[in-house]
C-alpha cells in the first residue's frame with residue numbers, strides 16, 4: 487500500500503543531491519555544518535537519494551525540510567527505528583551483530599515494546615523530579631564557575647561545558663559521589679568518534695560498555711536488596727503501576743543515559759557560548775533582560791547537537807511527492823530542519839527572544855522525542871544564568887575546533903578567558 491497525504495505529483499525515480507557532498511564522510515563536518523548545501527537541498531531536492539555502497543540498500547533517503555522530518559518522526563508505524571536501527575548504518579562487517587545489540591536500547595525499538603519501556607523509565611524524568619534537581623544543579627554550576635575563575639583562562643569545553651551534563655545524570659539516577667569519576671571516564675571511552683584525536687577504539691569502547699554494565703548491575707542488585715528513596719529503586723520496584731525494569735534492562739538504560747545525555751548537552755552549552763561570542767548584542771541582551779526560556783530554546787536550536795537519526799520504511803510511502811519504497815532507509819536531518827525558513831523565520835539569525843521556536847533538536851515529535859529534554863533545558867538555563875551573574879565578561883581567545891563526526895555537531899575546544 488502507498489500512503490500519501492500530499493496533493494502533489496508522485497515521483498518514483500531517485501533524485502540525486504543538487505550539490506556535491508558526502509553526508510556520510512565525517513570530513514564534511516570538520517569545519518562546521520554545510521548550511522548552504524542544506525539550503526540547496528531543501529529548495530531543490532528535499533527528499534533525495536544518497537549512495538552508501540556496502541550498506542543496507544546501498545544508500546538512503548535524505549530528508550531535509552522541517553515539516554518532512556516531523557512527518558517521518560511522528561509515524562513510527564511506518565518509519566521504524568527497530569528494523570535497521572536509529573543510528574546511520576556504517577556498513578561495518580559485523581553490522582547484523584551490532585544491530586542485535588543496539589536493539590536492546592529503547593532508541594532502537596518500535597511501539598508497542600518501546601511504549602512499555604518508555605512508560606516505566608519516564609518516572610525518572612517527571613517535571614517534579616527535574617524541578618527537585620534544580621538546587622543541586624545550581625550548586626554544581628557555582629562550583630564549575632568558581633573553578634574556571636580560579637584558572638583565569640582555559641578551554642570552555644573541558645572547564646565548563648563537559649561537567650554539568652554528567653553530574654546531572656549521576657544526581658538524577660542516584661550515583662554515589664565517590665563513583666562519579668569512574669562514570670566520567672567510562673562514558674568518555676564509550677563515545678567512539680571518527681575524530682582521530684579521540685583515541686577510543688571499538689575494542690576500548692566495548693570494554694568500557696562492559697564495565698558500565700557491570701557497574702550498573704552491582705548498583706541495581708544493591709538497591710533490590712536495600713531499596714532507597716531514589717530513582718534506581720523506583721525503576722526496579724515491582725509494585726509500582728505499569729511494571730518495572732529487570733536488572734538487565736536497567737543496565738542498558740543506564741548506558742543509554744550516559745551516552746544520550748552527555749555529549750548532546752555538552753555541545754549545546756558550547757555552541758551556545760560560541761553563538762554569544764559571535765553575537766555580542768545577544769549576550770548583552772541576555773545579561774540585561776534574562777529571557778531565560780526563549781534563550782534556552784534558541785541555544786538548543788542553534789546547536790542542534792544531534793544532526794540526524796535513521797529510520798526504515800515498513801511500507802511504501804510518499805513524502806513531499808517522493809515515493810519511498812518499503813525497506814528503504816530514511817535519514818532525517820534535524821540540523822537542516824532547524825534552519826528551514828518555512829518553519830522558522832530568519833532561521834539563520836541567532837535570536838534569544840525568538841517566539842514560536844518550534845525547533846526539532848530534540849526530535850520531530852513522536853514516540854522517541856528526547857526523554858531528557860527538560861533536564862537538558864534546566865542545565866542550560868542554570869549554567870548560562872550563572873555565567874552571566876558570575877563571569878559576565880567571559881571572552882573568546884581563540885578559534886573553536888570542531889569535532890569530526892557525521893552524527894554529532896560538536897565543538898571539541900573553545901579557548902576563553904574567564905573574568906569575574
Ligand code: HEM
Nearest residue numbers: 592593746747750751754792848849854855856857858862
Ligand atoms: C541538548 C541536549 C539534548 C539533545 C539535543 C537531545 C536530542 C535527542 C534526540 C534528537 C533524540 C531522538 C528523538 C527522536 O528520535 O524523535 C533523543 C532521544 C533521547 N534522549 Fe536526548 N537529547 C539531549 C539531552 C538528553 C539528556 C540530558 C538525556 C538524559 C539524561 C537524554 C536522553 C535521551 C533518551 C533516553 C532518548 C531516547 C528516547 C526514546 O527512544 O524514546 N537526552 N535525544
